Structure formats: C-alpha cells, structure tokens
Amino acid sequence: MTKDKYEKIDENVKPQTQDQQPGVEAEMSPLPIYDDEMYKGSGKLAGKKALITGGDSGIGRAVAVAFAKEGADVAIAYLSPEEDVDADKTVELIEKYGGKAFAKRIDISEEENCETLVEAVVEQFGGLDVLVNNAGKQFPQQSLLDISGDQLRETFETNFFGLFYLTRAALPHLKEGSSIVNTSSVTAYNGSPGLLDYSATKGAITAFTRSLALNLADQKIRVNAVAPGPIWTPLIPATFDAQTVKKHGDNTPMKRRGEPAENAPAYVFLASNDSSYMTGQTIHVDGGDFVGS
Structure with a gap:
C-alpha cells in the first residue's frame, strides 16, 4: 500500500x-504542512473579514492560508516574541493568495486587550464576519497535586477566558450570516491524564459552543467547533519531552499525527455557507482517536 504524503x-x-x-x-x-497545494479555493469566503487567534503558526496559520484561498481578508493575533518570523510568514502567505492581512501581537487573556484587538481589526478591514478562537496553552502534569493555582489560572485565562472576552467583544460587529468557530480538542471527549487543566478548558469551550449557538440562533449567527487530535504544531515540542514528541500520534487508529493543513478545510466548512444548517456542533479531526456522539 502506498503511503500518503502526510x-x-x-x-x-x-x-x-x-x-x-x-x-x-x-x-x-x-516543518508542519500548513498549505496543501491540492486545496483550491472557490470563493466560499469571498468578501469576508476573519480574525484568527493563535494565527501565526500551527492550525491557526493553516486556517489563515485556507481562508485567504477562499477570498477572505484575514487578521491574526499572536503571543510570540515581538520579532516573530512565524507571524511575518503567515502575513506573507495571506497576501500571496490575495487576501488583505493584519497581524497584532497581543495577550488575549487580558479582557481589555480583546476589546483593543477587535477594534483594530474592524478599523483595518471595515467589519468582522468570522471569528476563529484558536489560541491555547498546555502544561503537562502527572498529578493533580502538581497543578498550581498559577498554572490553572494561566491555562484558563488563555484558553477559555480569552475566548469568552474576545467573542463578547466581537459580537456587536457580527451580523446575520456571521460565524464563530472555536478550537476544542479530543481531550475534551477522551480526557487526558497528563493534561487535566487543559482538557478542562476544552470541555468548557465545547459547552460554551453549544450554549452560545442556542443563544445566537435567533440572530442567525452560527457557532461551531473543531476538535483536533494530535496535530504537528509548535505547541507539541514546546510542551513535551523529545521522546514523547517523536511518538506523538502513534496511538491513534491511523497510527500517525495529523498536519495543520488537514484541519483547515473543517474551519472553512464551518465558516462558510456550506454549513448553513449547522450550529452548536463539533467536527473531530483526530485520526479516529475519538469515535462517539
């Protein structure tokens, strides 16, 4: 059997x-695969203005590239150092595929920063149609006793509070037909013995996605999520020891880790009219790691 490129x-x-x-x-x-050359845009997001947190690298970068291919203008928010080669590269990619690009280095765990970010995007693009809440952190600990209050707060402040603050800041600018796409995780469904606080934030994101979808249904603003499994992003070597990184994804049914580009079409689908009859749902892109309802 011939192996695929991934x-x-x-x-x-x-x-x-x-x-x-x-x-x-x-x-x-x-390097992760963030741009699948086989993926050809067809104008599914033409004229849309999108904001992606954690958009400089990993899944965020792949989504930014796919959105640009589909005709969107794309803003990315990121937390990396001020001289960020990843952010510069993502801006270059967005512009390569014809989209207007805007990048802002900002910490979304601070409530006021979320207001500032949305205002900057709206000023740059003249509006906002798609919000992708993707930024996240994780700090493995083998015991609950090892998770400090400071770690718990940092994980929730970035992964969930930032998502909440940013969604609230963006909501006045969204309108009928707008879409919110949140990044959950397979850990919200399977659990994770070494990522207790991280998986808890992803469970919160899943519950928030479902509840906000119901809350905004009358406004015809859809809210959905993607739950990635083990994906080859910078968060992996920044989180785990070298041998764990090497084996990452080996225990999935597909026996490999996924690439960021394999996630991007799910975000395009949920951001576009292709998913017009979907809200409150989660798409699992995890190599078969979770099979359930």
Missing part, C-alpha cells in the same frame, strides 16, 4: 523540544 512527513519527525510556549514553527523539523 505519513511520509510523520516518519521524518526527530526528537525535539522548545523551551517556550506557544513555540516557534520555523524551528520545527520537519
């Missing part, structure tokens, strides 16, 4: 770590 990339992953979150994509080996 399996071949997976075989070449070397043991590696990075010493800061959210990690640097440019330092990964091999």
